[in-house]
Amino acid sequence: MPIIVNLDVMLAKRKMRSRDLAARIGIAEQNLSLLKSGKVKGVRFETLERICAELDCQPGDLLEYRPEPAGE
Numbered sequence: 001m002p003i004i005v006n007l008d009v010m011l012a013k014r015k016m017r018s019r020d021l022a023a024r025i026g027i028a029e030q031n032l033s034l035l036k037s038g039k040v041k042g043v044r045f046e047t048l049e050r051i052c053a054e055l056d057c058q059p060g061d062l063l064e065y066r067p068e069p070a071g072e
Contacts (some may be wrong), residue, residue: 002067003038003064003065004038004065005037005063007035008036010062014056016054016055024054025050025051027047035047
């Protein structure tokens with residue numbers, strides 16, 4: 001998939017656990033885990049805003065576009 005979720009990288013940089021972030025932004029830890037693994041088809045802007053506020057980052061720090069090689 002060409003969209004890479006770097007949430008685990010930001011959590012490590014901020015020395016924060018997924019459980020703590022989930023509690024602070026008000027979503028289930030399981031849903032945050034699905035987001036981290038890239039297994040979701042979408043994310044609400046409200047959720048993205050809360051994550052960015054807690055981690056003091058920009059959406060571009062969390063999401064990255066990597067085009068697939070030609071022919072795939």
